Amino acid sequence: MKTTISKVSNFVGQEVTIGAWLANKRSSGKIAFLQLRDGTGFIQGVVVKEEVEEDVFAKARAITQETSLWVTGTVREDDRSPFGYELAVKNIEVIHESVDYPITPKEHGVEFLMDHRHLWLRSKRQHAIMKIRNEIIRSTYQFFNDNGFVKVDPPILTGTSAEGGSELFHTKYFDDDAYLSQSGQLYLEAAAMALGRVFSFGPTFRAEKSKTKRHLIEFWMIEPEAAFVEHDESLEIQEQYVSFIVQSVLKNCKLELNTLGRDLSKLENIKAPFPRITYDEAIEILKKKGINDIEWGEDFGAPHEVAIAEEFDKPVFITHYPAKIKAFYMKPDPKRPEVVLCADLIAPEGYGEIIGGSQRIDDLELMQKRYEEHHLTGGSYEWYLDLRKYGSVPHSGFGLGLERTVAWITGAEHVRETIPFPRLLNRLYP
Incomplete structure (x- = not known):
């Protein structure tokens, strides 16, 4: 047999x-x-x-x-x-017969293992990480399918930037300029106006010259977008989703988690609801911990996120960031317009932000103002403005970075182990 x-x-x-x-x-x-x-x-x-x-x-x-x-x-x-x-x-x-296999049971340096990534994947540790990655993907589809979301595939080649800024990979598209997608969000907003609740799962690209253990040049994002969903409901969907994938990994990948030596008790605790603090409260936490290298209006770096997460044993939402450090499409808080209805979800154990999301601006006049402020008056963004012209509704969405989430759940020290063939600042091989 x-x-x-x-x-x-x-x-x-x-x-x-x-x-x-x-x-x-x-x-x-x-x-x-x-x-x-x-x-x-x-x-x-x-x-x-x-x-x-x-x-x-x-x-x-x-x-x-x-x-x-x-x-x-x-x-x-x-x-x-x-x-x-x-x-x-x-x-x-x-x-x-295999002769002189290069990766032996002895210790090897990281660069050697990365040069032989095509073979390193065969090891028990890498096998376990890839199986857990697969379970996260499988349970992602299950969660969103069970909750009425339709899978939509946004383009990878785009004529515009979703986030703005210069961290884009430029390419020629016949006689036009094009970019590798930073995010499918803008297209998903259009799809949500047609299908109600949608999600995408695909590769995204950031030309960010970073060498940290939390950054990849090419990574995969799960991006849901939902019509008629406002900020608080979006947070509930996020915490339910993250709880679901963690519990699915615990149920279906216990052998792999044990292979990695993962502390299961820390994952067993990951169940909704998650704590929520405002950006203001996060600043206060940092000040009380003696971390004074940040002022109101500045974005958090990795050390700040780690320090905040130390106060909680579950992922924590940081909400209501200053509008000036967030993307142009985020809806201001009607009670306090200098901050926006957004949240970053910070994973425990030092793994940093795994989700960024917000309620989107649905008012045409305000979005036109944002266009002017961010110099988006060219024709490339006219289609996005149309979403506010024809039957605009409150809507929200978020993006979860798959590799950071895999790193957190598996306990991997670096995101390079969480994707089969990582693309890093200094690595395009194999």
């Missing part, structure tokens, strides 16, 4: 054949222990000299790391294994 490692629990006591690679091995006299992987998981294969043909045991002793194999054996339960099962090997067939 041919099967995969992830399905061996269905075949306890039965003989199965698995296509696998040799991740590692060790021998103890007349027994060889093979650490096998097949992409779905890892399992130990035990080869006992007295129980197999002589040539099978010789193969078990001789096979090299990352050699591909057909392995046949009997599945048995094993309480000592984190996986819970092992394979009593009866036969080994070599598919392709």
Whole structure:
């Protein structure tokens, strides 16, 4: 019976054949222990000299790391294994021998591992991170589909910037100028006016010359947008969504979390509602902690976000930022126009902002004023202004950075481990 490692629990006591690679091995006299992987998981294969043909045991002793194999054996339960099962090997067939595999069980430097990212992905740690990333994506689709959101795919090539500023990748679009998308938000607002509640999931690009452990040049964003939803309701959707994906990972990826040594109790605590503080209150927290390098009206940096998050054991919303440091489309607070109806969601444990969102301006006259203030009077943005001309409604949206969220949930130290092939300031290979 041919099967995969992830399905061996269905075949306890039965003989199965698995296509696998040799991740590692060790021998103890007349027994060889093979650490096998097949992409779905890892399992130990035990080869006992007295129980197999002589040539099978010789193969078990001789096979090299990352050699591909057909392995046949009997599945048995094993309480000592984190996986819970092992394979009593009866036969080994070599598919392709791997010679001088460069990533050995010894310690390697980060740059070496990044140069060999195409192979580093095979390791147990990277496998666990990618499986958790996949679960976050799967549960994202489940959450938004279950809550009436329609998947919409905004363009990657755009004629305008969503956020403004110079952190754009420019390219030629035949005889015109184009940019790689910073965000699909503007297009999602248009889609929300047609479909009510929408979300996108796709790559975004920031030409930001940053080398921090929280920044990538190319990263993936989940961006929901909803008509007839105002600021407070948007925060409720955000905390329900984040709670849902964390609990889904706990339920479906416990083995991977244990492989990473993640403190499960910290994730088990991530359930809505989340605490909310205003920008003003955040400034007060920093001052009380003796952090005086920031004044009202300045944006928070990573050290400020970490210091604020230390006061909470759940993600915390920081709301009502000064309008002058936020994007042109954010709706001012009617009670206090110098701040906007927005929020950043700061993850605990030092992982910083994972969501940015706001209620959008729905008033035509105010949006026209914002256009003038931000010099957006050219034709490129006329279509966006149309959304306020024809049946404008209150609406809100947000964007969650997938890689930062994966880093937080997995406990990874750097976002470069949270995407299969990271694009960094100094890295475009492999």
